[in-house]
Amino acid sequence: MEPTAFTKQQKTPAFIFPSLGWFIFFLIIPLGIVVAFSLMHKGAYGQIEYRLDLGNFARVFEPIYLKTVFRSLLLAAFTAGTCLVLAYPLAYLMARSGDMLKKLILALVIVPFWTNFVIRIYALKLVLGENGLINQLLRELHLIAAPLQLTDNLIGVGIGMIYNYLPFMVLPLFVALDKLDFTLLDAAYDLGASRVQMALKVLLPLSLPGIVTGSIFVFIPAFGEFVIPDLMGGSQSMYVGTLITETFLKSRDWPFGSAMSTLLVLMAMVSFVIVLSRASRDPAAREMRGKRAEAGPVHV
Amino acid sequence: MIVETMTALALEFENVTKLFTADKKVVDKLSFSVREGEFFSILGPSGCGKTTCLRMISGLEKPSTGVIRMNGKVVNDVHPHKRNVHMVFQKYALFPHLNVFDNVAFGLRMKKRPEREIRDRVTRMLKMVSMEDYAKRSIQQLSGGEQQRVALVRSLVNEPAILLLDEPLGALDLKLREQMQQELATIQKQLGTTFIFVTHDQWEALTLSDRIAIMNRGKIEQIGTPAEVYEQPNTAFVSRFVGTTNLFKGKLIAASNGICSIQTEEAGLLHTRLEDGRLPPPEGVAVGLVVRPEKIRIRVTSPSHSPAAASAPANGGVLIEVGSGAAITAAPSVAVAPQPSINVLRGTLLERTYFGATTQVRLKINDQLPPLIALLANQAATKMPALKVGERYYAVWDAADSVLVQDA
Ligand SMILES: Nc1ncnc2c1ncn2[C@@H]1O[C@H](COP(=O)(O)OP(=O)(O)OP(=O)(O)O)[C@@H](O)[C@H]1O
Ligand SMILES: [Mg+2]
Numbered sequence A: 001m002e003p004t005a006f007t008k009q010q011k012t013p014a015f016i017f018p019s020l021g022w023f024i025f026f027l028i029i030p031l032g033i034v035v036a037f038s039l040m041h042k043g044a045y046g047q048i049e050y051r052l053d054l055g056n057f058a059r060v061f062e063p064i065y066l067k068t069v070f071r072s073l074l075l076a077a078f079t080a081g082t083c084l085v086l087a088y089p090l091a092y093l094m095a096r097s098g099d100m101l102k103k104l105i106l107a108l109v110i111v112p113f114w115t116n117f118v119i120r121i122y123a124l125k126l127v128l129g130e131n132g133l134i135n136q137l138l139r140e141l142h143l144i145a146a147p148l149q150l151t152d153n154l155i156g157v158g159i160g161m162i163y164n165y166l167p168f169m170v171l172p173l174f175v176a177l178d179k180l181d182f183t184l185l186d187a188a189y190d191l192g193a194s195r196v197q198m199a200l201k202v203l204l205p206l207s208l209p210g211i212v213t214g215s216i217f218v219f220i221p222a223f224g225e226f227v228i229p230d231l232m233g234g235s236q237s238m239y240v241g242t243l244i245t246e247t248f249l250k251s252r253d254w255p256f257g258s259a260m261s262t263l264l265v266l267m268a269m270v271s272f273v274i275v276l277s278r279a280s281r282d283p284a285a286r287e288m289r290g291k292r293a294e295a296g297p298v299h300v
Numbered sequence B: 001m002i003v004e005t006m007t008a009l010a011l012e013f014e015n016v017t018k019l020f021t022a023d024k025k026v027v028d029k030l031s032f033s034v035r036e037g038e039f040f041s042i043l044g045p046s047g048c049g050k051t052t053c054l055r056m057i058s059g060l061e062k063p064s065t066g067v068i069r070m071n072g073k074v075v076n077d078v079h080p081h082k083r084n085v086h087m088v089f090q091k092y093a094l095f096p097h098l099n100v101f102d103n104v105a106f107g108l109r110m111k112k113r114p115e116r117e118i119r120d121r122v123t124r125m126l127k128m129v130s131m132e133d134y135a136k137r138s139i140q141q142l143s144g145g146e147q148q149r150v151a152l153v154r155s156l157v158n159e160p161a162i163l164l165l166d167e168p169l170g171a172l173d174l175k176l177r178e179q180m181q182q183e184l185a186t187i188q189k190q191l192g193t194t195f196i197f198v199t200h201d202q203w204e205a206l207t208l209s210d211r212i213a214i215m216n217r218g219k220i221e222q223i224g225t226p227a228e229v230y231e232q233p234n235t236a237f238v239s240r241f242v243g244t245t246n247l248f249k250g251k252l253i254a255a256s257n258g259i260c261s262i263q264t265e266e267a268g269l270l271h272t273r274l275e276d277g278r279l280p281p282p283e284g285v286a287v288g289l290v291v292r293p294e295k296i297r298i299r300v301t302s303p304s305h306s307p308a309a310a311s312a313p314a315n316g317g318v319l320i321e322v323g324s325g326a327a328i329t330a331a332p333s334v335a336v337a338p339q340p341s342i343n344v345l346r347g348t349l350l351e352r353t354y355f356g357a358t359t360q361v362r363l364k365i366n367d368q369l370p371p372l373i374a375l376l377a378n379q380a381a382t383k384m385p386a387l388k389v390g391e392r393y394y395a396v397w398d399a400a401d402s403v404l405v406q407d408a
Helices: A014-038 A055-060 A063-096 A099-114 A117-128 A133-140 A154-178 A183-190 A195-224 A227-232 A240-249 A254-279 A283-295 B050-058 B100-110 B115-128 B144-156 B174-191 B202-208 B226-231 B236-241 B325-330
Strands: A040-042 A048-052 B009-021 B024-035 B039-043 B065-070 B085-088 B162-166 B194-199 B211-216 B219-224 B246-256 B259-264 B268-273 B286-291 B297-299 B342-354 B358-364 B372-377 B392-398 B402-405
Touching: A014 A040, A014 A254, A040 A254, A055 A063, A055 A254, A063 A099, A063 A154, A063 A195, A063 A240, A099 A154, A117 A133, A117 A154, A117 A227, A154 A195, A154 A227, A183 A195, A183 B085, A195 A240, A195 A254, A227 A240, A240 A254, B009 B050, B009 B194, B024 B050, B024 B194, B024 B219, B039 B050, B039 B202, B050 B085, B050 B162, B050 B194, B085 B144, B100 B115, B100 B144, B115 B144, B144 B162, B144 B174, B174 B194, B174 B202, B194 B202, B202 B226, B211 B226, B211 B236, B219 B226, B219 B236, B236 B246, B236 B286, B236 B402, B246 B268, B259 B286, B268 B342, B268 B402, B297 B372
Parallel strands: B039 B194, B039 B211, B085 B162, B162 B194
Antiparallel strands: A040 A048, B009 B024, B009 B065, B211 B219, B246 B259, B246 B286, B259 B268, B286 B402, B297 B392, B342 B358, B342 B392, B358 B372
């Protein structure tokens, strides 16, 4: 890339100091403290003793905790996968519809964010409850005799997770599909591709960046989620998020909780690095660069 | 309308109409045919329905009413994949995630051809457009002209019976466009494929095509060879759209011996000679008279004062005579032609633009008419006195060099 006035600039501009300060004080330092705690020893009364103890990390790999990690991974994967399957057609529809409809759907996707997250989950719990809207409706229609158990179990957790994370999948997919040139699909069809081939050979590879971004946006927070399993899952099973909260607040084992947190952050960072390194190779990024090159003079 | 010849018809449209919404006919009762191996252009302004025509030929759209035939067979309900027609899209529509080779190979891969055959055919095609060294390049690393070539062979590699080209050169700069026009013409001759070429660039259509259809608001106004549509436009629209033109509106008042006399409000009585065999429209009807800038000669003296000039050859040779000032001041502001075989108008020179081989002049006849445009071949300075802006001159052209058009 040609050096521009901005890339050439050596001096850090003053306007980034407030945000830099924010990051240092509220992110880097707390994270440093968590990492430091994770390497220390827990005293008999829950206090922190300032001596090195690598046992915290070793404990994370005990079967009971590994099982929890595995269960959380499963939940996160289920959430990301289901959201992807549900969000893709919606995002495609949005990208292909007219300006008005596009904006309307976009608004509908975003509107839930206007309400507090916990309130939304409680509302959902009511809707899904024994005397909730859904059960009442099904009974009115004589589709069921006894109410369905939709909350305080895995079904409730699943519904809650999908409900909450769907927008995080829809938005990146929409961004990817919205800038896609749909005459490429016509071109593929013209060259003899079937509908399935059009989807697999053109649509999928070109929307891959959106799929990856959306999956990361859903997977990582879903992996550490503790409110939804707590509120929607009853007291049935433990997830990483719940485990960490309880370790800190109930068992008051800060070093062990810190060790688990550190590993979670590490996992998140590793997946981001993978995505970022992919992004430099992905076709959409290349396309954007191509567009910029096109704007320049054409040499014969 | 079109004379049926022995050559097979690659494509026929019969009263094809297309509506997207109930109230607007995007394509309106279109009938035309394209011969096998022909370079056929559809020329028309933006939004007149050109792309819609191509999409109906390829099968991406279905006609609302009417019949489309290929090789004599009705194809209205034939699946697009079974038509053996391919399209070069308006902005190439190359796949950004595939390299040059894979783009060109796309169609053959969809047809599940053996990989060996694909390699041979793709390589041969890339060679044809001198792109064989670019096979592994990504699309973004290509210039506009190179992308154009890839888009062309991506379609041609599938050996279509008809290739549809939707303004393929529209995105290129002028020099590159001229170069690609030549390549396109060469490739078309070499392969003998029927080309249906859509453009809104008149010169492109004139230089490349065997025949041109001029479209306006979903209808075809005229079909003919480039010379026909340029020299004998049927309508005022065609004359305006193909080439630069001077148009006079008026009423037909007399027609005899092939000479039509038209009474115009702004320029008095003008004359035109009908092509042989063409019947004059009924007298009193509103018509237009069209004269191309290069048919107009500029004179200093009125032809009526100089019989030698009036008999000058009408082959575009420009004669300009330096006359006496007295003769000029004596002439009326709008001259009436002394005989019906020539037309004479008088006006003030507004502007003179030097083009090298030619000079374009604009002559103001009066306030009602747009300036008359004349294109003069440049000759040695001794033969050609300098024209002065602000001076008054005569514009002269032969009746046979102007054309009568409908719906003025
Ligand atoms: N799918 C569609 N639905 C509704 N209207 C359409 C559709 N496709 C085209 N049109 C309309 O039909 C008209 C003709 O469009 P078309 O694309 O054929 O024009 P064109 O001659 O190719 O123009 P251009 O030179 O700008 O490409 C336009 O008014 C356009 O808005
Ligand atoms: Mg078009």
